[in-house]
Structures are given as structure tokens and as C-alpha cells.
Amino acid sequence: MMFQEWIVLMATRGGFPRLTAANCRPTSPYDDGYNCIAWAAGDTERWWWPDAQFQAYWPPGVPRETTIEAFVAAYRLSGYVLRSDPTFELGIRKVSIYALDGRPTHAARQLRDGWWASKVGRDIDVEHTFEALDGPTYGRSITVLASASP
Amino acid sequence: MTLASAQRCPSALPRGTGPSWAGGRVLSASVAGFSTQAVRLDRTLAEVAGHYASPASRQPDRRRERFDTLASQWRDETRFLSSTTDIAMHPAYQGIIGMGADALPYILEDLRTNSGHWFWALKAISNDDPVPPRDRGNIRRMTDAWLRWGEAKGLFHP
Numbered sequence: 001m002m003f004q005e006w007i008v009l010m011a012t013r014g015g016f017p018r019l020t021a022a023n024c025r026p027t028s029p030y031d032d033g034y035n036c037i038a039w040a041a042g043d044t045e046r047w048w049w050p051d052a053q054f055q056a057y058w059p060p061g062v063p064r065e066t067t068i069e070a071f072v073a074a075y076r077l078s079g080y081v082l083r084s085d086p087t088f089e090l091g092i093r094k095v096s097i098y099a100l101d102g103r104p105t106h107a108a109r110q111l112r113d114g115w116w117a118s119k120v121g122r123d124i125d126v127e128h129t130f131e132a133l134d135g136p137t138y139g140r141s142i143t144v145l146a147s148a149s150p
Numbered sequence: 151m152t153l154a155s156a157q158r159c160p161s162a163l164p165r166g167t168g169p170s171w172a173g174g175r176v177l178s179a180s181v182a183g184f185s186t187q188a189v190r191l192d193r194t195l196a197e198v199a200g201h202y203a204s205p206a207s208r209q210p211d212r213r214r215e216r217f218d219t220l221a222s223q224w225r226d227e228t229r230f231l232s233s234t235t236d237i238a239m240h241p242a243y244q245g246i247i248g249m250g251a252d253a254l255p256y257i258l259e260d261l262r263t264n265s266g267h268w269f270w271a272l273k274a275i276s277n278d279d280p281v282p283p284r285d286r287g288n289i290r291r292m293t294d295a296w297l298r299w300g301e302a303k304g305l306f307h308p
Contacts, residue, residue, distance in 0.1 A: 046289075051235045055270050057287025
């Protein structure tokens with residue numbers, strides 16, 4: 001599937017009405033071995049999620065529940081703290097947590113050019129503007145976390 | 151050939167003049183004038199003929215069709231989701247779990263061919279889990295563990 005077709009699919013059937021070829025670019029092929037939550041934490045080997053069946057990875061010691069607090073706690077283990085400002089700051093890494101109806105759905109991490117990198121479910125990795133993935137599937141970014149760059 | 155002999159030995163009817171063995175009636179003549187037993191025999195033999203004309207090996211596997219339909223729907227509608235819970239709670243995925251043990255060979259085959267997050271369904275159906283805790287979330291290792299499990303159970307032949 002060409003990227004342009006993928007954009008159309010995402011925008012029409014995927015629940016990402018803001019997505020266009022101008023605010024999103026592909027960076028890697030389909031890979032169902034990891035998800036956005038892992039990707040934002042720098043892990044491309046595992047699928048992270050606090051599911052009740054214990055099928056996905058979830059950091060030990062973090063409450064296994066689908067709440068913003070639990071997701072913040074998971075990223076806190078990687079050195080992140082709450083920060084409301086999504087704009088790029090030199091020397092600061094940032095992760096954005098998306099939620100729909102108060103439940104986390106997605107996470108993205110900021111790039112050096114101010115755009116954000118996301119793994120889209122089981123699908124591809126993309127880079128996008130801050131609000132490009134807003135919509136009925138992921139909701140919108142409601143929490144930004146920051147950490148000093150290593 | 152008499153109707154009486156056709157009743158006794160329908161296969162003796164000349165080709166093209168008597169029964170249609172692909173599910174048709176054994177006696178081509180009207181049932182008017184035949185005894186109840188003859189009509190019943192006619193119907194029974196027609197069913198037998200239909201059965202042999204379309205053996206199970208040539209009939210479409212409804213379970214397979216159902217699995218393929220549900221799996222395709224599930225894959226399309228959850229490809230952008232990260233939530234393991236939402237992925238597994240999708241109605242099509244739950245429909246596959248509802249197929250019970252019949253679905254296991256199809257799931258394992260799909261797991262090998264297309265990868266996919268079938269672990270929740272496999273665990274729910276089999277009430278088993280061969281994945282060691284240290285490999286939770288590692289899709290490749292989880293896949294390997296379940297394929298080995300399926301092979302050991304005789305449900306899957308790599």
C-alpha cells in the first residue's frame with residue numbers, strides 16, 4: 001500500500017480525520033512486534049499494555065490498569081515527569097499520552113524538529129505534527145511528560 | 151425395468167432414465183400409485199445419493215469460512231489500536247473465541263502465517279498459557295511458544 005493510500009485509509013476508516021500527507025510522514029514498515037506505548041519508551045521488542053490477562057508487557061511495580069496515572073507511572077520509570085508544554089525545548093525529551101473518554105489510547109515521543117514519532121497500533125511508524133492524530137480513535141493528547149535528554 | 155425392481159435395486163436403473171444421484175429422486179416416476187414404504191424408500195435413497203455425491207471432504211468448511219471472515223474483520227478494524235484489551239474485546243475476536251476449540255487450528259495457522267495478537271484468544275479457549283512470564287509482550291517469543299504448544303497438542307503441523 002502506498003503511503004498516500006494509507007493516509008486516505010487512516011483519515012476515512014481509521015478515525016484520524018485530521019491526518020494528511022502534509023502533517024504526517026512514514027518512517028518504517030508494518031511491524032506488530034511493538035506498539036506506541038513501547039515505542040515512546042524506546043522499546044521496539046515488546047508490546048506494552050496493562051491488560052488484565054497479562055498478555056502484554058507492563059513495567060513491574062506499576063499498577064496494571066488503564067488509567068492516565070498508571071501510564072504516567074510507567075514513563076516515570078524512564079525518568080519522565082509531568083510537563084504541560086508540548087513545544088520543543090532543547091535538551092528535553094518529551095512524551096505525549098493520548099486519551100479518549102479518560103482512558104489512555106496512544107503515546108508519541110517528540111523529535112528534534114518538534115514533530116512527534118508514533119507507532120500506529122500494529123501498523124507503521126510515522127512522524128507527525130502534534131494534533132495530526134487527534135480524532136475518534138485516539139482522542140487527543142492530554143498529558144505531556146518531559147525528561148532531560150541523556 | 152419395472153418400478154418394483156427399481157424399488158428393490160435402484161442402482162440397476164439404466165443410466166439417464168432413473169434417478170439423479172446428485173440429490174434427486176431415486177424413482178423418476180410420479181409417486182402416485184406407490185406405497186408409503188416405496189415413497190419413504192425413495193426419499194431415503196435420494197438422501198443417501200446426495201450424501202455420496204457431496205462428501206464431507208468436498209463440502210465447504212463453514213467453521214473455516216466463519217473464522218476467515220471474523221479474522222479479516224478483526225484485523226481491519228483493530229490495526230490502528232494499541233490497547234491489547236480493545237483489540238481482544240472486538241466483537242469479531244470475541245466471535246472467534248466463541249467458536250471454542252474448533253478455532254484453535256485456524257488461530258495457530260493464522261498466527262504462523264500472519265502473526266497477530268491471538269494470545270488472548272488462545273488462552274481463553276484452551277485455559278492454558280505456555281508463555282513464560284519473562285516473555286510477556288515479546289510477540290515473537292509468544293508466537294513461538296504457542297506454536298510449539300499447538301504442535302505438542304496435535305493442533306498444528308508446521
